[in-house]
Amino acid sequence: MYPTIGDVFEQSVKRSPKKEALVDMTRQKRWTFEEWNDDVNRAANALLQEGVRKGDRVSTFLYNGSELAIVFFACAKIGAVLNPINFRLKSEEVAYILNDAAPKVVLFEPMLSDQIECIHERFPHSSFWCTDINPPTFAKGFWDLIVSASDVLPKQDVDEKDLYAIMYTSGTTGRPKGVLHRHRDMVEQSLVCLAVKKLGPNDIGLVAAPMFHCAELHCCFLPRVHVGAKNVIIHHFDPANVVDVINKEGITTMFGAPTMWNMLLQQDFKKETIPTLRVGLYGAAPMAPVLVMAVKEKLGIDLIQAYGQTEMGPAVTFLLEDEQITKAGSAGKACFNHEIRVVRTNEKGPSEPDDILPPGEVGEIIMRGPSMMAGYFNREEATEKALYKGWYHSSDLGFMDHEGYLYIADRVDDMIISGGENVYPREVEDFLHEHEGILDVAVLGEPHEKWGEQVAAFIVLKESVSLTAEELDVFCKNSSKLADYKRPRNYRFVKALPRNASGKIQKFLLREQLNEIHQ
Numbered sequence: 119m120y121p122t123i124g125d126v127f128e129q130s131v132k133r134s135p136k137k138e139a140l141v142d143m144t145r146q147k148r149w150t151f152e153e154w155n156d157d158v159n160r161a162a163n164a165l166l167q168e169g170v171r172k173g174d175r176v177s178t179f180l181y182n183g184s185e186l187a188i189v190f191f192a193c194a195k196i197g198a199v200l201n202p203i204n205f206r207l208k209s210e211e212v213a214y215i216l217n218d219a220a221p222k223v224v225l226f227e228p229m230l231s232d233q234i235e236c237i238h239e240r241f242p243h244s245s246f247w248c249t250d251i252n253p254p255t256f257a258k259g260f261w262d263l264i265v266s267a268s269d270v271l272p273k274q275d276v277d278e279k280d281l282y283a284i285m286y287t288s289g290t291t292g293r294p295k296g297v298l299h300r301h302r303d304m305v306e307q308s309l310v311c312l313a314v315k316k317l318g319p320n321d322i323g324l325v326a327a328p329m330f331h332c333a334e335l336h337c338c339f340l341p342r343v344h345v346g347a348k349n350v351i352i353h354h355f356d357p358a359n360v361v362d363v364i365n366k367e368g369i370t371t372m373f374g375a376p377t378m379w380n381m382l383l384q385q386d387f388k389k390e391t392i393p394t395l396r397v398g399l400y401g402a403a404p405m406a407p408v409l410v411m412a413v414k415e416k417l418g419i420d421l422i423q424a425y426g427q428t429e430m431g432p433a434v435t436f437l438l439e440d441e442q443i444t445k446a447g448s449a450g451k452a453c454f455n456h457e458i459r460v461v462r463t464n465e466k467g468p469s470e471p472d473d474i475l476p477p478g479e480v481g482e483i484i485m486r487g488p489s490m491m492a493g494y495f496n497r498e499e500a501t502e503k504a505l506y507k508g509w510y511h512s513s514d515l516g517f518m519d520h521e522g523y524l525y526i527a528d529r530v531d532d533m534i535i536s537g538g539e540n541v542y543p544r545e546v547e548d549f550l551h552e553h554e555g556i557l558d559v560a561v562l563g564e565p566h567e568k569w570g571e572q573v574a575a576f577i578v579l580k581e582s583v584s585l586t587a588e589e590l591d592v593f594c595k596n597s598s599k600l601a602d603y604k605r606p607r608n609y610r611f612v613k614a615l616p617r618n619a620s621g622k623i624q625k626f627l628l629r630e631q632l633n634e635i636h637q
Contacts, residue, residue: 375621431489
């Protein structure tokens with residue numbers, strides 16, 4: 119039988135029981151694999167005592183921490199379905215997910231108590247657990263339950279085909295959908311990721327990106343456990359703290375969304391400060407080639423890009439360290455056992471998998487592989503559409519080059535049509551990132567009476583930089599890299615762009631701002 123996620127963890131425990139495996143920088147506590155396993159078993163028994171059975175959901179509403187690292191494997195061992203929730207969500211957004219997932223247990227932390235306190239009464243069939251030593255009156259103390267539970271776990275019947283998690287999509291375009299993943303899906307994903315990153319038991323990984331998101335959880339955290347490496351967890355991303363922890367803990371590898379790597383670039387330090395860091399993974403959103411070059415130059419590390427979707431586990435392509443320059447702008451090639459096609463879009467329904475476009479022609483990216491979701495929770499129609507003819511239809515636009523490298527153009531919904539010409543926002547964003555005064559940028563279309571749409575750019579300037587729309591317009595006009603019809607006609611300077619916790623820009627919020635102006 120193929121191993122489950124619980125099996126993967128126990129195998130590492132048996133191989134290296136006394137090896138340090140987990141560090142929680144917030145709680146200033148360290149676990150060996152053996153000690154971590156004891157707490158995982160205690161958490162599993164506490165869940166069983168609460169009435170959680172195979173197939174029941176356990177929701178977590180947490181920042182990064184050892185609690186999530188413990189519950190992750192506790193659920194896996196007893197066949198409970200983990201439901202990690204985005205810690206940035208407001209109370210009504212959390213209520214939507216809890217209503218949809220109907221969890222048996224909801225674990226939350228003190229910093230998020232306000233969001234839970236105002237909605238918990240709506241869920242009388244859920245038991246609320248809090249990580250605080252003094253939990254609110256409606257909740258039980260997580261660590262009290264752990265201490266009082268047995269560290270000997272009764273044998274549970276969990277199969278590779280059983281559901282392991284419901285991962286809710288980031289909701290950049292609307293209500294999130296619950297993506298169902300099975301144990302085998304994520305063991306396969308873990309094997310792919312640890313091979314690509316050449317992880318070994320001596321690696322020390324920094325968990326700085328949100329653990330509730332599959333990019334950190336499945337591509338980094340789990341593969342490190344799989345191979346017997348160490349995970350060092352920080353509560354949330356803070357660039358100055360990241361540099362400090364890399365130095366003190368000897369971090370060798372970490373994942374960051376492009377905005378996180380960009381924030382690290384703004385810190386005042388030299389490569390000598392972080393000599394152990396050897397490889398960085400980036401993904402969850404595109405990174406402009408100019409930023410890739412800047413990261414490699416300042417940090418002196420190997421970069422690997424991953425592209426994918428929550429529905430795929432998430433990674434489906436990798437751009438390797440020796441391809442970052444020669445194939446700048448590409449998302450790479452399909453990873454082991456995965457297949458990708460670019461097909462003609464179909465306005466009347468799902469794209470046909472066999473209507474494959476030639477190299478260089480933009481179409482919808484579809485994909486399939488062993489880590490593909492089982493479907494959407496309680497969404498039969500959406501599942502049938504997304505998995506039409508056995509392929510996941512991503513709604514991302516892109517093209518292949520003659521060597522089989524994938525290039526992402528944009529989301530289908532984000533493409534701008536101005537005067538009959540297609541404008542892909544990412545192309546304009548990558549160009550604007552080349553201006554030395556720009557820290558962050560988002561491009562989208564806004565209504566225009568004559569052209570249908572025109573290009574609008576939301577700009578975040580670097581600290582102490584002064585820049586006008588007129589100066590940016592001159593920058594665009596003087597370049598040979600951007601056609602005139604792609605040039606922004608409206609620049610809006612903002613302090614920050616709205617991003618979800620995985621680093622993706624929430625363009626629907628920016629679009630709402632533009633729509634309000636044009637009403």
